[in-house]
Amino acid sequence: MTERVPIAIVGASGYTGAELMRLCARHPGVAIAHVMAKRAAGQRVGDVFPHLAALDLPIDAFDADAVAARAKLAFAALPHGESAPIVAALRERGVIVLDLSADFRLRDPAAWSTWYGGHGATAGDAHPAGGLLASAVYGLPERHRAAVRGAQLVAVPGCYPTAAILAAAPLLAAGLVDPDGLIVDAKSGVSGAGRSPSQATHLPEAGEGIRPYKVGGTHRHTPEIEQELGLAAGRELRVLFTPHLVPMSRGILACVYARPSDASRPTEAYRAELARAYAGEPFVDVLAPGALPDTAHVRGSNRAQVTAVFDLRTGMVLAMSAIDNLVKGAAGQAVQCMNLVLGLPETTGLDQLAIFP
Amino acid sequence: MTERVPIAIVGASGYTGAELMRLCARHPGVAIAHVMAKRAAGQRVGDVFPHLAALDLPIDAFDADAVAARAKLAFAALPHGESAPIVAALRERGVIVLDLSADFRLRDPAAWSTWYGGHGATAGDAHPAGGLLASAVYGLPERHRAAVRGAQLVAVPGCYPTAAILAAAPLLAAGLVDPDGLIVDAKSGVSGAGRSPSQATHLPEAGEGIRPYKVGGTHRHTPEIEQELGLAAGRELRVLFTPHLVPMSRGILACVYARPSDASRPTEAYRAELARAYAGEPFVDVLAPGALPDTAHVRGSNRAQVTAVFDLRTGMVLAMSAIDNLVKGAAGQAVQCMNLVLGLPETTGLDQLAIFP
Amino acid sequence: MTERVPIAIVGASGYTGAELMRLCARHPGVAIAHVMAKRAAGQRVGDVFPHLAALDLPIDAFDADAVAARAKLAFAALPHGESAPIVAALRERGVIVLDLSADFRLRDPAAWSTWYGGHGATAGDAHPAGGLLASAVYGLPERHRAAVRGAQLVAVPGCYPTAAILAAAPLLAAGLVDPDGLIVDAKSGVSGAGRSPSQATHLPEAGEGIRPYKVGGTHRHTPEIEQELGLAAGRELRVLFTPHLVPMSRGILACVYARPSDASRPTEAYRAELARAYAGEPFVDVLAPGALPDTAHVRGSNRAQVTAVFDLRTGMVLAMSAIDNLVKGAAGQAVQCMNLVLGLPETTGLDQLAIFP
Amino acid sequence: MTERVPIAIVGASGYTGAELMRLCARHPGVAIAHVMAKRAAGQRVGDVFPHLAALDLPIDAFDADAVAARAKLAFAALPHGESAPIVAALRERGVIVLDLSADFRLRDPAAWSTWYGGHGATAGDAHPAGGLLASAVYGLPERHRAAVRGAQLVAVPGCYPTAAILAAAPLLAAGLVDPDGLIVDAKSGVSGAGRSPSQATHLPEAGEGIRPYKVGGTHRHTPEIEQELGLAAGRELRVLFTPHLVPMSRGILACVYARPSDASRPTEAYRAELARAYAGEPFVDVLAPGALPDTAHVRGSNRAQVTAVFDLRTGMVLAMSAIDNLVKGAAGQAVQCMNLVLGLPETTGLDQLAIFP
Numbered sequence A, B, C, D: 001m002t003e004r005v006p007i008a009i010v011g012a013s014g015y016t017g018a019e020l021m022r023l024c025a026r027h028p029g030v031a032i033a034h035v036m037a038k039r040a041a042g043q044r045v046g047d048v049f050p051h052l053a054a055l056d057l058p059i060d061a062f063d064a065d066a067v068a069a070r071a072k073l074a075f076a077a078l079p080h081g082e083s084a085p086i087v088a089a090l091r092e093r094g095v096i097v098l099d100l101s102a103d104f105r106l107r108d109p110a111a112w113s114t115w116y117g118g119h120g121a122t123a124g125d126a127h128p129a130g131g132l133l134a135s136a137v138y139g140l141p142e143r144h145r146a147a148v149r150g151a152q153l154v155a156v157p158g159c160y161p162t163a164a165i166l167a168a169a170p171l172l173a174a175g176l177v178d179p180d181g182l183i184v185d186a187k188s189g190v191s192g193a194g195r196s197p198s199q200a201t202h203l204p205e206a207g208e209g210i211r212p213y214k215v216g217g218t219h220r221h222t223p224e225i226e227q228e229l230g231l232a233a234g235r236e237l238r239v240l241f242t243p244h245l246v247p248m249s250r251g252i253l254a255c256v257y258a259r260p261s262d263a264s265r266p267t268e269a270y271r272a273e274l275a276r277a278y279a280g281e282p283f284v285d286v287l288a289p290g291a292l293p294d295t296a297h298v299r300g301s302n303r304a305q306v307t308a309v310f311d312l313r314t315g316m317v318l319a320m321s322a323i324d325n326l327v328k329g330a331a332g333q334a335v336q337c338m339n340l341v342l343g344l345p346e347t348t349g350l351d352q353l354a355i356f357p
Helices: A015-025 A050-055 A064-070 A083-092 A109-116 A130-135 A141-149 A159-173 A222-233 A269-278 A327-342 B015-025 B050-055 B064-070 B083-092 B109-116 B130-135 B141-149 B159-173 B222-233 B269-278 B327-342 C015-025 C050-055 C064-070 C083-092 C109-116 C130-135 C141-149 C159-173 C222-233 C269-277 C327-342 D015-025 D050-055 D064-070 D083-092 D109-116 D130-135 D141-149 D159-173 D222-233 D269-278 D327-342
Strands: A005-010 A030-036 A073-076 A096-099 A136-138 A153-155 A182-188 A239-245 A252-258 A284-286 A304-311 A316-323 B005-010 B030-036 B073-076 B096-099 B136-138 B153-155 B182-188 B239-245 B252-258 B284-286 B304-311 B316-323 C005-010 C030-036 C073-076 C096-099 C136-138 C153-155 C182-188 C239-245 C252-258 C284-286 C304-311 C316-323 D005-010 D030-036 D073-076 D096-099 D136-138 D153-155 D182-188 D239-245 D252-258 D284-286 D304-311 D316-323
Touching: A005 A015, A005 A064, A015 A030, A015 A050, A015 A073, A015 A327, A030 A064, A064 A083, A073 A083, A073 A327, A083 A096, A083 A130, A096 A327, A109 A130, A109 A222, A130 A136, A136 A141, A141 A159, A141 A222, A141 A327, A153 A327, A159 A182, A159 A222, A159 A239, A159 A252, A159 A269, A159 A304, A159 A316, A159 A327, A182 B182, A182 B252, A222 A239, A239 B252, A239 B316, A252 B182, A252 B239, A269 A284, A269 A304, A269 A316, A316 A327, A316 B239, B005 B015, B005 B064, B015 B030, B015 B050, B015 B073, B015 B327, B030 B064, B064 B083, B073 B083, B073 B327, B083 B096, B083 B130, B096 B327, B109 B130, B109 B222, B130 B136, B136 B141, B141 B159, B141 B222, B141 B327, B153 B327, B159 B182, B159 B222, B159 B239, B159 B252, B159 B269, B159 B304, B159 B316, B159 B327, B222 B239, B269 B284, B269 B304, B269 B316, B316 B327, C005 C015, C005 C064, C015 C030, C015 C050, C015 C073, C015 C327, C030 C064, C064 C083, C073 C083, C073 C327, C083 C096, C083 C130, C096 C327, C109 C130, C109 C222, C130 C136, C136 C141, C141 C159, C141 C222, C141 C327, C153 C327, C159 C182, C159 C222, C159 C239, C159 C252, C159 C269, C159 C304, C159 C316, C159 C327, C182 D182, C182 D252, C222 C239, C239 D252, C239 D316, C252 D182, C252 D239, C269 C284, C269 C304, C269 C316, C316 C327, C316 D239, D005 D015, D005 D064, D015 D030, D015 D050, D015 D073, D015 D327, D030 D064, D064 D083, D073 D083, D073 D327, D083 D096, D083 D130, D096 D327, D109 D130, D109 D222, D130 D136, D136 D141, D141 D159, D141 D222, D141 D327, D153 D327, D159 D182, D159 D222, D159 D239, D159 D252, D159 D269, D159 D304, D159 D316, D159 D327, D222 D239, D269 D284, D269 D304, D269 D316, D316 D327
Parallel strands: A005 A030, A005 A073, A073 A096, A096 A153, A136 A153, A182 A239, A284 A304, B005 B030, B005 B073, B073 B096, B096 B153, B136 B153, B182 B239, B284 B304, C005 C030, C005 C073, C073 C096, C096 C153, C136 C153, C182 C239, C284 C304, D005 D030, D005 D073, D073 D096, D096 D153, D136 D153, D182 D239, D284 D304
Antiparallel strands: A182 A252, A252 A316, A304 A316, B182 B252, B252 B316, B304 B316, C182 C252, C252 C316, C304 C316, D182 D252, D252 D316, D304 D316
């Protein structure tokens, strides 16, 4: 491989930042040139993440000029709202950006305002960098590979949307299921809540129980799922999305319930369509008939397990997927997009097998 | 309270048996007169369950005459198929039986044959004690209290059915939701798989991941859910049931998705109906608006948390419940039924608050 | 039982407060007359602890006069330093107090200053209510039953000290082991860290790993263990104490390593001495030879499992114990002490069997 | 890198076998030429381990001639006793063997008979391939690097011994601690018990509690720890070893308690000696003062965290370590040894960073 591309990571003190460092540090095509975080500036990576101490990297405060001077490409792993201005500053300086926040995922600026534009008095705030939306590409290579290849700004998908879309989009795109009445019942490990501690993520509260949260169309990943499944279906659609918190660190399991467009189709048709759609995909494993996804089987890897079954008794379709929320649901997918943007083989630096058990 | 009723427990070496002992040992109206188990016969309870060592009880092999001589009422906590002949032997001798197996839950003997009647060559076996089915009462007091009061043979519901029925039956009974298209996405702790170890329940395999199993209408609790929700709805119905294994010991969370029968109803109507239906119920907590169920909040108790939300965006209803699978989903519910059968206050011996955290 | 004694709970928003409510609400000799907490004042118990919603109790701000007017006895479940002035105010008004903080556990006021008297500039602060120390009784009934019976102020032991003392004190008291060179290697569930979330207790950080903390004689339970083991041994001693955080909610397992005072003693002598010392103790189970303690077997109960083995190869003694840190290690022990203080049978309200699995 | 060395894995259906495949499949210097397992023969690796499905490898029955024909080097990941004859057959055919069983770890054949030589009537069986013991090298590179380099048969250390030796051996070798009176209190994730399910590893039994097992000098890793710490100390010694089962999949934390040989040494001397001894070691991180090991920080990696503290109050030393039991405690260490044997850079294929959280 030729010279390594210098890259920067903004927002290195969260779990997504940590995973970006884990993956990029062993990626043969890039070199981590600059690591930034707000509160952790001045510390070293090993102070914030002891498991990365071997990288021996300093953490700086964000400085757009410094990033532009040192790096060709930057990952932004920041909270929504906070990310957009930083992305804008980097784009102005010509830095390619892979943004892991939600700021550039929704194509409609009004949707951003509705779902992310503040609370209370500030609800409905305008997008802080709406002018960039047109150039942003939704970074799910399995759906938008060609566009990602040519992008300078990639909006890396959310974890739940990645799981839901991988399970359901091919069935919608092939017209096998009805775009109306979709239900996504998804279950996530607690790392999806980020690194900031809260009562909801305190081990004694979350460690030995399961609970739904933000039900009834209130979770912010809802419009993102709808946008992408709507694109697959070729028309607007609504999804009933129910997220759950599961007593484990990593992993998302998504169950997507759908009505078939034609009830007389062979039961194997749905899994077969997934197999057809993902033939050649380097990171999607369509399971053999009878096998079911398990988040334990993708932990630490960029792979997704998907399958679908047709329930003869009710005539409904159940599509399922399992991913590691921090890898295929965040940092791994970002690196996959980076490979496409940089013209590298898509799997470069992402061949880690899952850690099981 | 007057003299304690002598009771027997058959199948004391499983988790349900253990919970029956835990609850009955502190129940002021009964006395554990006889404890039986096949493989553990000859040992003491504390050898099999160290946490119950203080009970200092011997374990015998099953002997119907001995049970009849010592006890007025017996709990059978045995695998399906194995339970029916034992129940029959006890009933012949006039012993009241609370059966925690699936053998007397389905009113239609043909349904038992289909779902429980053997595998391979023996598939479709006839019910081993079909003659008793007519006299068996499905022991969900919140649905069949009067019948349970007069029963001599109670079929204690399965754990998943209890959770699903508590969440959805009142909405069906009130005609608020469409009996067609029901989906039950349920998540269970691993104790639901019983005490026999297997690779699927080996901690390194199950401890840090979530996975569905027996999807697509293959889990044996499906017909039981359908029977009871059908009774509530007043007509036959089908349910798409998806069970999951969650990395925790106890608890079931059920999400039931349904279409409203009238889309223009106020969003609060569904939760309000649950509140109305369960007013006065001693073990069902209808959560306040905005609150959501959590299995951690019912652990060790006989309580159920239920609620429902209407998703304005999709026009769908989501009813939810959380129970402890071994208590309200098994042993606690059996004791609740016993109280009714014996004419004791329904909450006797069941006032334990949940153990949290 | 005669009229219920009205009791108050100060500090109801923490885990210890919750356990006190769980136990006292079902205690036949007392009635919860008043529940207080600082930040949660104005809410109801069910808002703070959904699993206790059935109690339907309001939470007030602390008011010593109101407590004295309503209750004969109060539990204080507050942080150290914060507890002492409240205890003093209650004692002045004649209220019997069971204090679950560390403020009255150390008999030597100087020890309190050293271990609890502030940080930095305020290090070495004087005890905020040192005058009460002389009247305080260390509430470990298995060691100080008679004194607890006559006490008006009981200092309920810490969780680690309870586990360590139950395992080792009888061996020291009988002169079987050398008071020098004691090592306590103890492992705790995360609820021991309290209810305030922190990065150390955030599920993704603590949920799938084990780690020691505050090693090398820096944990504040060290002097408490030393005080009580010293009393058992009849002379001052030092203990090397190593606490660990285990990925579970509840439970403490303590391993105490000691040298025998006489290396030629039969190997069974140590366990036999524990059996002798705890004969008749209602809450201490000395395990059968070959059996070992397991925190899963005491979860939710006030019982302690203890045993000891002699290692023939090294000539060392290992004494072990398992307790539920929130029950025998906190609230259950406080209720046990309350029973003694009130002249009730010691096991009143504490007969719950452990919740397993 | 030049041509890949063809390697074989015998015993591919256990966790250690799976980890060997995970690591070797991405190792640039070797190619997996042959995978074997007894019961799983005829299946594919993905059938047994879905997380490794991407490897697309068949599983054969063991055949020594076939191994010799296809591979230059073999890993044996088999139970003790079962491994020795297979190792002998491979050595006879000139295959280099890295044996992950205990069969060649103890230099003294009599020790093998005592600790591993059968139960009951067969207790004290002779070593099945004692003639090979003289040529076997104990594969802990940090202690025996030069010998491993020249070995044709490497006995890869046990998981507990690796953790204990890494923490304590340098202190013994430098004469800083007394070889008498060593105590090893170690805590392991459940994967250490292997892949065969049992009641002890059934999630509901093991998932929410901690317990010791095989205490008092009965665990088979005891003589292995003693052998290696004795070599470090320059004389025979005995260790009191207490293993525990922790509710998590992976990781071992070891606490080694020791008396200093000179009580007046500066408190920092012990950690400093570890830092000195491990300077330049590629896989051992001596933690900064104040930092403590955490198994969550080494999960999935071949790294070990070690440190030591001196307890001023008791004058005792506590040395600690954390490893991933399946990587540095098994498969990773085996690959590290393989690299040495093959003359490859020691870190080849082992640069994976830990997966956290």
